[in-house]
Amino acid sequence: MDELSRRNLVTVAAITVASTVAFAGASLMSTARAADFPTRSITLVVPYPAGGGVDAMARVVAQKLSDAFRQTVTVDNRGGGGGTIGTRAVARAAPDGYTLLLGHTGTLSINPSLYTRLGMDPRKDFAPIGLVASMPVALLAHPSFPAKTAAELIALARKAPGTLNIGTSPVGTGGYMCAELFKAEAGIDIAIIPYKGTAPVMNDLLGGHVPVAFGVLPPALGNIAAGQLRAHRRHQQDALLAIARCADFRRVGTARLRSRVALRAACAARHAT
Numbered sequence: 188m189d190e191l192s193r194r195n196l197v198t199v200a201a202i203t204v205a206s207t208v209a210f211a212g213a214s215l216m217s218t219a220r221a222a223d224f225p226t227r228s229i230t231l232v233v234p235y236p237a238g239g240g241v242d243a244m245a246r247v248v249a250q251k252l253s254d255a256f257r258q259t260v261t262v263d264n265r266g267g268g269g270g271t272i273g274t275r276a277v278a279r280a281a282p283d284g285y286t287l288l289l290g291h292t293g294t295l296s297i298n299p300s301l302y303t304r305l306g307m308d309p310r311k312d313f314a315p316i317g318l319v320a321s322m323p324v325a326l327l328a329h330p331s332f333p334a335k336t337a338a339e340l341i342a343l344a345r346k347a348p349g350t351l352n353i354g355t356s357p358v359g360t361g362g363y364m365c366a367e368l369f370k371a372e373a374g375i376d377i378a379i380i381p382y383k384g385t386a387p388v389m390n391d392l393l394g395g396h397v398p399v400a401f402g403v404l405p406p407a408l409g410n411i412a413a414g415q416l417r418a419h420r421r422h423q424q425d426a427l428l429a430i431a432r433c434a435d436f437r438r439v440g441t442a443r444l445r446s447r448v449a450l451r452a453a454c455a456a457r458h459a460t
Contacts, residue, residue, distance in 0.1 A: 224284055225256050225258045225284065226258075227258065227285065228258055228259040228260070228261060228285075229252065229256070229258060229259070229260045229261070229284075229285050229286075229287060230260075230261050230263050230285065230286050230287065231245055231248065231249050231252070231260055231261065231262050231263065231287045231288075231289055232263045232265055232273050232274075232276060232277050232286065232287065232288050232289070233245045233262055233263065233264045233265070233266075233273065233289050234265055234266065234270035234271070234272065234273025234274045234288070234289075234290075234291065234294050235264065235266045235270055235273070235291075235356075235357075235383075235384045235385070236264055236266040236383055236384035236385075236386055236387065237264045237386065238384070238385065238386025238389070238406070239356070239384045239385030239386045239403070239406060240322050240385055240402075240403035240404075240405050240406050241289060241291055241385075241403075242262070242264060242384075242385075242386075243405060243406060244289065244319065244320055244322075245262045245289045246262060248289065248319060249261070249262050266383055266384050267383065268357075269293060269294075269298060269357035269358050269359045269360065269381075270291055270293050270294035270298065270357060270359070270360065271294065271298055271302075271305055271306075273288070273294075274288060274290065274294040274295070274298075274305075274307065274309075275305065275306045275307045277313075278306075278307035278309075278312035278313065279306075279307070288313070289319070290309075290313070291360065291361075292360075292361055293356075293357070293359045293360035293361060293363075293364075294309075294359075295309040295313070296309070297359045297360070297361075297364065298359045301358075301359055302359075322403045322404060322405055323403070323404045324361050324362050324365050324401055324402065324403055324404065325401070325402065325403075325404045325407065325418040325419065326340075326369070326399065326400075326401055326418070326419040327392060327399065327400050327401070327402055327407055327411075327416050327417065327418055327419075328340070328392075328398060328399045328400075328416065328417045328418075328419070329392055329393070329395050329397075329398050329399075329416065329417075330414060330415065330416065330417060331395060331398075332398040332399060332417075335417070336419065337419045340399065340419075341373045341375055344373070344375040344376065344377050345374075345375055348375070348376035349376045349377075349378065351375075351377045351378065351398070351399070352377070352378045352380050352397050352398065352399075353366050353370075353377050353378070353379055353380065353397070353399045353400060353401065354380045354381075354382055354388045354391060354392060354397040354399070354400035354401075354402075355379055355380065355381050355382065355388065355400060355401045355402070356381065356382060356384060356385050356388060356401075356402065356403075357381050357382065357383060357384065358381045361403070362385070362388075362400075362401040362402050362403065363379065363381055363401070365401045366379045366401045367379065369401070380397060385402050385403060386406070388400050388402055389402060389406060389407060389410070392416065393410060393415060393416070404418065
């Protein structure tokens with residue numbers, strides 16, 4: 188991929204806020220070995236802390252795989268480095284199909300476009316298995332936050348530049364890129380506070396330690412239904428968005444902002460040694 192394509196990839200990721208989640212294991216097993224697969228337990232690595240959207244999806248996927256394979260599939264949370272640590276660990280694991288990665292747009296496309304030394308190359312070290320799911324990203328607010336709409340939030344930020352903090356998942360993830368795009372599109376001076384994962388963001392948001400945050404919607408649905416959080420985002424035909432009653436961003440001059448995370452499956456593409 189040339190430099191222009193890499194930059195275009197970042198642009199697309201920022202505009203669509205598509206966060207890819209992928210499985211990683213060996214794709215070059217011999218026919219005989221593949222026919223017997225699996226003969227032992229499988230590890231599904233999540234490159235983010237427990238409690239976030241990717242982790243929640245991993246729990247569902249692990250159970251379904253366990254049922255299908257009749258083997259134990261264990262979820263292993265290896266957060267840190269914006270998802271890089273867990274992703275790199277799978278890239279360096281034996282490519283035998285027993286170590287899988289639930290990848291993410293941030294780990295498999297955005298980070299490789301932002302950083303030059305990741306210790307792995309997703310184009311060479313992983314092979315795709317398939318799309319798992321997609322999740323919308325929402326602008327979430329604590330109920331005590333005075334701005335009740337996205338338009339009011341923008342007005343508040345313009346009234347007091349540099350004083351509003353917005354929490355996000357790690358640098359390079361869909362939530363972080365969405366916050367950066369929102370900031371640029373709205374032309375506001377806000378401080379983006381990246382956390383180690385979605386769960387820490389939600390904890391601080393619920394506790395009122397950060398007033399607003401961008402995060403994947405599914406983990407927040409229960410809190411939204413209970414009135415503990417409010418959600419705002421650009422309107423699309425989406426059942427989750429309807430449940431959360433998200434506001435429409437198109438009316439506040441941020442029509443380019445779309446927030447959705449796609450979860451895909453991939454497997455390691457190296458020969459076993």
